[in-house]
Amino acid sequence: MAFSCAARAFALITLSSVIKTASCLSFATNNSVSCPSDLPLSCQNTTAIQDLCCFNSPGGQLLQTQFWDTDPATGPDDSWTIHGLWPDHCDGTFDATCDPARAYTNISDILTAGGASDTLSYMQQYWKDYQGNDEQFWEHEWGKHGTCINTLDPSCYIDYKATEEVVDFFTTTVQLFKTLPSYEWLSAAGITPSTTTTYTSNDIQNALKARHGKEVTIGCKNGAFNEIWYHFNVQGSVIGGQFIAADPDGTKSTCPDSGIQYLPKSGSNSGGSSSVTTSSPEVAARQVV
Template structure:
């Protein structure tokens, strides 16, 4: 009897470990984050244009990040995964246009994309391989033209200040979903529109209402700087 009890106990412990590991591979939704380059370049770390030249004056992809509904998120989920730029060679021109790096020193973008894949993309390997992950981000960018949405609402990157509520309402009216907004503060202490968060289902294809909006520190009016 003691042996049977000990064996059952081992089985229960094994199953609990398996369940825990499986749950760690799951996530509830993606944050799809786009960044305004004019604001990024006004932050303390400044910016450097990629070797391909100055990016277009448009929102660029920051990342596609798996998240949990409680506000936490998985990261670096596969220590054996290595970024392989040959897997995204056919996406290079689109990545340079829509997912550009502004980090210094000037570079081609591989370090940025490698970071995004290893930290965030590996946590979505149940959905995407490396090529599919970056392709999904590019497709979402094509579906969500933030600059056009804001321009249509009379909100333009002209160094003027706009009500945060107006920015949020314009995006919600166009998409049907409430975005999260992050701001930065430039050297003149102006609040600037930096990043816009939208939420995507676990398939990585459809926009959804955010289960949880990220906490962004923004004033009631923010500057939309030129780039």
Template sequence: MKSITFSMQVILGVASASLYPGQSNLNHTCALQTPYLSCSPQANPNTTDSCCTETYGGLVLATQFWNTYTGLESSGQVLPKDSWTLHGLWPDYCDGSYTQYCDLSRQYDPVPSPNTTTGTPSGKPVPAWKGPDISTFLAPFGKLDLLAYMNKYWINQGAPNPDFWAHEFSKHATCFSTFDLPCYGPSAVPNAEIVDFFETAIAYYRILPTWGWLGAAGIYPSNSTTYSLGKLQGALKDGFGATPYIGCSGPRWNETALGKGSADNGRTVLSEVWYYMHVFGRVQGRQGVPVEAGANGGSVSSCVKVEGGVRYLERSVGSEV
């Protein structure tokens, strides 16, 4: 990849077109702006600074995984003990729909999924990133502690961690108005918004202790004990203040011997939690208001609803430290 000087990168950053109406490359003194609640009538890009109030990805999802292995244990990529792992920070539209890969000039995903901007053949192709992995962007900022934290808690399955981080930034972060390049001003340091996104995603992760909230209700991983979806929802609502989306993988209940003949086709292995919220001002401000997962009429879970049908499996031997 051709090298480029720092000064030229700054010039290119200043010249970058905004993805959102009303943004400019001028400094955005958000301390002087009213931090409107995202998805409120005031969070309108035509009437407020969309660098200072999230105006596009207003329904924010802070998402976490429960995996039982990584597939790269032999290379030291393992899961953290007594903790769920970070999946990402996503910007849904206020009606629950979403967009993806919003700025292909900031596409660092080596294996884009989907490989078009819409996920359909009619969408714009998302080219695979061929440059250095995204973790190398942190070194010039001296963020070695951030990198260490990400390698402990932001874990990929089946591929190196930086591939996952690049996917999350490219697919999701580029669709927040407050992470758009003009928001970083005329003297922006290249890749500052990447570091900002990683730190912000981690900040939300750290205030959403899924392991602890489940544990407070006596819910721990077990290869023999099973749990009810309602108990999982109750424990997480008590902690978060609203019911999150709870995702399950594995076989469907009516595909199992116990569930044969049932109309319940929910999946049976606990794997993911999505916390929905609206935010005041910038997403980076970390001031969220919990929102019920089903507030827009969407699903609240992909899990089996039968009493005691959900398995919260233990980690594989050698897969966590």
């Protein structure tokens, strides 16, 4: 029995707003496998799962990570931007660069050829490298993290065509990001960018937990709020599966308890930007958060 998105939405109608939103993301392609509906959530199984095309393991803790870069300002002034989709182990450790043979370097061309021009256009606005090297950033995120998502392995496709899993990775990441409007959620709680107002860690956590359903990981640089990690477990494959908010595991939030700056993207000259380089776009961010 395959997952039914409509059935999942109905079954989860009483859950929190973000779970209702994020739990029914379906990105199945004609070539993706059909998964049973009775599989446990990743990281929640009590016995070994044999079909690893329908169960994310060992990377069962999926993180949708976001940046708030202010110096230089990156992306729209009223939106966080995409960092990536990371398949961490259930204890917070992670694998990296799992298949160098599939570390493709032509992401824009792959998305265009795969019929995902809309995804590419969105990425050009919301998945930005603060130094302007978007393509290299995307290549890094796919090569380091995307190749480690086992349910995107080529063997999990029917009549596999080279690079179609790349299209699924970026499409899934973009669609998941769209369900996590951090700027909007923070603003609704009275947390808005400012050069004078500061916030507490509890202010930020409470605002995001109220929407996401679980605590998140928040990161700061020089006392300025600049990264959010949303944690999920998944029922089924990353393609067409069900993303359910999960408690953070592993690295913890490192912002101070109080005095946190949330700087505007315009008119800011200090703090706020991630320490990201094109050769290793998230090494410093991993250290910070």
